Amino acid sequence: MSVAPLTDRRGRRDAGSIVQPLHAAFWLYPLVLALGAASIVPNLIRLSSAAPSGALVLSVVMHTLWLIPALGVITHLDLFEREPLSFCVAAFVWGGVVATGFAIVANDNLLTYMSKLDPEFSTDWGASISAPIVEETLKLLGVVVLILINRRVFESVLDGFVFGALVGLGFQVVENVMYTLSAAIQSGEAWAGGVVASFFVRAIVNGLWSHAAFTAMTGAGVAYVLVGGRRSLPLRLAAAGALYVIAWSLHFVNNSPLLEIALGRTDGYLTIVQIVLNGLVVLAIASFVYRLAARQEYRWFARAVRDEPELLPLRELAALASNKKRKEAVEAARELHGRRAARARSRLQRAQLGYGVARARAADPDTDPGVARWHRRIDRARAQVLAADLDPAPEPGVATAHGVVREVPDGS
Numbered sequence: 001m002s003v004a005p006l007t008d009r010r011g012r013r014d015a016g017s018i019v020q021p022l023h024a025a026f027w028l029y030p031l032v033l034a035l036g037a038a039s040i041v042p043n044l045i046r047l048s049s050a051a052p053s054g055a056l057v058l059s060v061v062m063h064t065l066w067l068i069p070a071l072g073v074i075t076h077l078d079l080f081e082r083e084p085l086s087f088c089v090a091a092f093v094w095g096g097v098v099a100t101g102f103a104i105v106a107n108d109n110l111l112t113y114m115s116k117l118d119p120e121f122s123t124d125w126g127a128s129i130s131a132p133i134v135e136e137t138l139k140l141l142g143v144v145v146l147i148l149i150n151r152r153v154f155e156s157v158l159d160g161f162v163f164g165a166l167v168g169l170g171f172q173v174v175e176n177v178m179y180t181l182s183a184a185i186q187s188g189e190a191w192a193g194g195v196v197a198s199f200f201v202r203a204i205v206n207g208l209w210s211h212a213a214f215t216a217m218t219g220a221g222v223a224y225v226l227v228g229g230r231r232s233l234p235l236r237l238a239a240a241g242a243l244y245v246i247a248w249s250l251h252f253v254n255n256s257p258l259l260e261i262a263l264g265r266t267d268g269y270l271t272i273v274q275i276v277l278n279g280l281v282v283l284a285i286a287s288f289v290y291r292l293a294a295r296q297e298y299r300w301f302a303r304a305v306r307d308e309p310e311l312l313p314l315r316e317l318a319a320l321a322s323n324k325k326r327k328e329a330v331e332a333a334r335e336l337h338g339r340r341a342a343r344a345r346s347r348l349q350r351a352q353l354g355y356g357v358a359r360a361r362a363a364d365p366d367t368d369p370g371v372a373r374w375h376r377r378i379d380r381a382r383a384q385v386l387a388a389d390l391d392p393a394p395e396p397g398v399a400t401a402h403g404v405v406r407e408v409p410d411g412s
Helices: 024-050 055-075 085-117 119-149 157-205 211-227 233-255 258-263 268-305 314-319 323-337 339-361 369-389
Strands: none
Touching (some): 024 085, 119 157, 258 268
16 A cells, blocks of 8 residues: 655645645534534433433443543554544544434434334334444444545554544443433432443443444445555445445344344343354454454555665564564563563664654655654664663572562572
């Protein structure tokens, strides 16, 4: 994949800002945001007013504590650089406000229409059909709008995966808060237990493989249409369509009473079993899509630095292929030479990552000042690595300069 330098029409560097007044989608975003808020805010006010005092606070606190690590995981999925913060916020807000707000109206209307056609069928299968159609489409539109705002931010399939996951996460959190408030209302005096139970099922049991995973897959499909230039357009469109159908199908199964119908019984535990079984399939497929996207991203990075064996030897380049391999290289340095060597190796990795990304984006890497700055950082980090590697390995039972103490074998 070839990547153009991130510059605007006047030739200035553009780090991926969402402020793009020359693009119509930039002005569309606040408009649909206001429309979504006009739906979601009254519903939240209505639910929180009807719920016992403290239910909203308890729900928000629990979801915030859950959200922090979830955001950390998703924002670290991109292997070679962090996504622009403004776009991450915009993606999350689209899912939480726009997609959720519009979904409330669209789902209600579609379910009402289905109930008029066949009330019994609508009761059993309405949510299974309506939610995937409405919600997956609205979330996917968030990724499309972000692309229209600033196409340059979407340089790889992995970008689409990450932004899709953020859109889905925003939807998931706001929807979950609304469900916990409904559970508090229905639970009466035992409202705290209702909030915790709803949070457990929707955030803990279903949280790893729900909306974030669905939209990550469809977002990757949209990005593939943009950057999979070596494949024909019909093939790229077919791949994106297939990912949408997969996400829709998994969402359908997750909401459906299939397991209850198959076993002829209704049981809360069966619901959890179905969520987990379906979730494992979701997680497996999403992980497969992520690995394909990460592999493409690594090939892009490797092509950018393939003529720089002194700065990125093959062994070190291979160690940058995944977060796991990077951690293993740092831990190996720690085992051999202590904490100082581990920190130096980590700094070298960051400098190499920055250099590769800057080189890939530069119109002329040999004259680009950003590439030169990262080159100097690699040189400094390399010197620190070499100096740390000269330190002798910590002896067993001896307190080292880094505070490492190891036991002395007793010889028995």
